[in-house]
Amino acid sequence: MLEQEPRPQASEAMRDPEEPHRLAAFLRAHREELLADWKRSTHAMHSRHADGATLEDHIPPLLDGITEALAHEAHGMPLQLPAVLSDVHAFSRLAQGFTIHELTYEYxxxxxxxxxxxxxxxxHPAPGTLALLDELIDQAVTRSVQSYTKMRERTLNSLDRMMQATLxxxxxxxxxxxxxxLLMESALQVDSATILLREDGTLKIRAATGLxxxxTVGQRIQVGEGFAGQVAAQGHPLSMRLAPAATAQKEQLPGPPGLRALYGVPMLDEERLVGVAYMGSRTAYAFSEADALVFRIMVSRATTLIVQAQLRARELAAREEAERSLAMIDALLAAAPVGxxxxxxxxxxxxxxxxxxxxxAVPAKDHKGRTVREVLAPSIVDIVEPFLRQVLETGKPSKEFQFSTPAELGRVLERTWLSSYFPVRTQAGELLGVGAVVMDIxxxxxxEQALEQGLVFREQLLAVLGHDLRNPLSAISASAFVLARASGLESRERQAVERIRRSSARMARLINDILDFARSRLGGGIPVKAQRMNMAEVCRTTLEELQVIFPERQLLLEVMGDTSGQWDPDRVAQVLGNLVFNALQHGQMDTPVRTRVRGEGAEVLxxxxxxxxxxxxDMLPRLFDPFKRGPEDQRPHEGPGGSRSLGLGLYIVRQIALVHGGDVEVHSSAEAGTHFTVHWPRACQ
Known part of the structure; x- marks a missing residue:
């Protein structure tokens, strides 16, 4: 601690009592030059701490105080500087990180x-006058050092207690x-303290104490509103002197009543606003510079601690979420029916x-840390390893593939596997490895093989059955034709013969459908013999034959344009017969079935x-599939108890159209009815 030297006696210090006044006049006249000189001489030191303009704020008042002390010097009276000048400078330098050596060096x-x-x-002032100048500067040094030391000790004690609170x-x-x-205990004048943190773009009161x-905890304000909102918006400390009754109105919050002074500090993490802390007093109209300095330092350190606590909370929440996710993944993997x-x-x-x-066939614990070549049999590795390497080299997933393992690999039967491999990456895109999914299929x-064998057997059976039924059916049809031409038959007998003819005709169509289906599925396709023909004539003949079979229904034909081309006439008749039978089956009994043949360019419809x-x-997409039929499908002459069709008619229609290079489409609605359209290219492909 510096000691103040005793002032020399007036008789020894100076002989002219006006000389201190002349020195004061010189300082006043050269004030700006002196401040500029001082600023230049301290530039190197100041640039290490902060903006020079901020650092020089307290020196001009100190120089003015020295000037006024000399100007009002009375012979024999001790000179005194206002203590607040040195205190403010010392507090400022402490907050800005100056050492005590740098503080005294400035003076x-x-x-x-x-x-x-x-x-x-x-x-050249007399030695006594210079001694007065030294005495005033030494006073400033002594007071600054004392204030700096006390404030540093007070600050260190507060920070130490703050660190104790976070152990x-x-x-x-x-x-x-x-x-x-701790903020409440930092100064006797503090009666309340509040901390607001920024959440979702607003300031939320997270903690408050006193009065x-x-x-008020939990309430929110907007940045820029009220005292705390202004502190947040401006980004620097603010003080406010209030009438006690005006506190709540000024704050725009239901704050503590009776406050006279507020002092707020923004909580900044570099340039990011974390929140606002402010203290209030009901006994003082303004906080001292010492209390304000301690509050700023504590808030700055508190901001760091709060940010660290928030990061710990987020880290803990992320870790817990990761642990829950891993637990769910482990449970899923353990219960998954696939490898x-x-x-x-x-x-x-x-x-x-x-x-x-x-x-x-290897325990899970024996897989960890070992390569696929060390775990799997060579015959499997040679199949799997290229796919794994491809994923690692390209970073793209592999397509699903099947492979089989022979029975000698410790298994009773040959096994078939379905595998797929995919890259595993971090969120940043770094390739960590490859994931594998394997299923025993x-x-x-x-x-599948059993089903395929069953289908092949069914189709072969249908082909054999259809072929073997044609001969007895031909005999029945011929006999019915002979009986129909016989004379002397009564009405009932003729009706019975007619039923035989109609049933044998229907059976013939069913057998033809079965044989065509078998051909299309067993290879070779439906055979056609294309020739030059007129489709309208074939359709007219076919409808006349159907009209004989179904005299009670109205079958209409419309012909438009050129209807000639190269097709198989028997197949055209078969297509029309199947479509008309389908229309008779599903159409209303009292409505006609219309057939329209239209020539349009390169095709006939x-x-x-x-x-x-x-x-x-739901039936439209599968209407042309084989053996697909509705629950009430039956021929119009069968009655509710009649036998049902095989569901091959529309399938055969489409196959015949495809063989001719065309196709078939259907549109159905309650208003327009059901409309089948077969496209026949004029030249059979």
Whole structure:
């Protein structure tokens, strides 16, 4: 601690009592030059701490105070500077990170600047006058050092208590409560303290204490509103002097009543606004510079601690979420009916579920850290390894592929596997390895083979059955024809013969459909013999034959344009017969079935239209599939108890159209009815 030297006696210090006044006049006249000299001499030191304009704010008042003390010097009276000048400068320098040596060095530079300016102006004050100047500067140094030391000790004690409050890494709410307690204890004039944190773009009161301020916790204000909002918007400390009754109105919050002074500090993490802290007093109209400095320092450190606590909270929440996700993934992998594994970039197993470990016939624990070549049999590795390497090299997933393993690999039967491999990446896109999904599809393949064999057998049976039925059916049809021409038959007998003819004709169509279906499925396709023909004539003849079979129904024909081309006339008749039978089956009994043949450019359109219930939407996509039929499908002459069709008619229609290079489409609605259109290219392809 510096000691103040005793002032020399007046008789020894100076003989002219006006000389201190002349020195004061010189300082006043050269004030700006002296401040500029001091600023230049301290530039190197100031540039290490902050903006020079901010750092020089307290020196001009100090120089003015020295000037006024000399100007009002009375002989024999001790000179005194206002203590607040040195206190404010010391507090500011402490907050800006100056050492005590740098603080005293500033005063020494001010003394040197004054002496150099006196020498440059050829002004030589008496030694006693210079002693007065030294005494005033030494007063400033002594007071600044004392204030700096006391404030640093007070600040260090507060920061030490603050660090003690965070030793157990509390959560954010607990930390805020402890910090508020320390802020309240930092100065006797503090009666309330509040911390607001920025959440979702607003300031939310997270902690408050003193004078019933706890009731405001949870309330929100906008940035720029009220005292705290202004502190946040402006980004620097603010103080406010209030009439006690105006506190709540000024704050725009139901704050503590009776406050006279507010002091708020923004909580900044570099340039990001974390929140606002402010303190209030009901006993003082303004906080001292010392209390304000301690509050700013504590808020700055508290901001760091709050940010750290928030990061810990987010990290803890992320860790807990990750642990929950991993637990769910582990449970999913353990219960998954398919084999799942993850391999690193060296194709070593990192994780594998029990399902895949069982498929590999190697315990899961024996997979970890080993490559696929070390675990799997050579015959399997040679199949799998190229796919894994391709995924790692290209970063793209592989397509599903099947492979089989022979029975000698410790298994009773040959097994079939379905595998797929995909890259595994971080969120940043870094390739970590490859994931594998493997399924034992041996039961599915066995069921598929059994089904395929059943279908082949069914189609072969249908082909043989259809072929073997044609001869007896031909005999029945011929016999019915002979009986129909016989004379002397009664009405009932003729009706019976007619029923035989109609039934044998229907059976012939069914057999033809069966044989055509068998040909299309067993190879070779439906045979056609294209020739030059007129489609309208074939359709007219076919409808006449159908009209004999169904005399009670009206069958209409419309012909438009050129209807000639190259087609198989028997197949054209078969298509029309199947479509008309379908229309008679599903159309209304009292409405006609219309057939329209239209020549249009390079093709001829054959259309069959009937009125009735529309085809359900869900049946339209599969209407032309074999053996697909509605629950009420039956021929119009069968009655409710009649036998039902095989569901091959529309399938055969489409196959015949495709063989001719055309196609068939259908539109169905309640208003327009059901409309089948067959496209026949004029030249059979």
């Amino acid at each position: 020494g530079l001010l003394r040197r600047c004054i002496l150099h300016r006196l020498e440059a102006a050829a002004v 157990d890494s509390p959560d954010v709410d607990t930390l805020l409560h402890r910090l508020l307690t 019933g301020a706890e009731q 799942i594994a993850f391999l690193d970039r060296k194709m070593r197993y990192v994780h594998i579920n029990e399902t895949l470990a069982g498929l590999n 041996t039961p599915h393949k066995q069921a 054959l259309e069959v239209i009937n009125q009735g219930e529309p085809v359900p939407e």
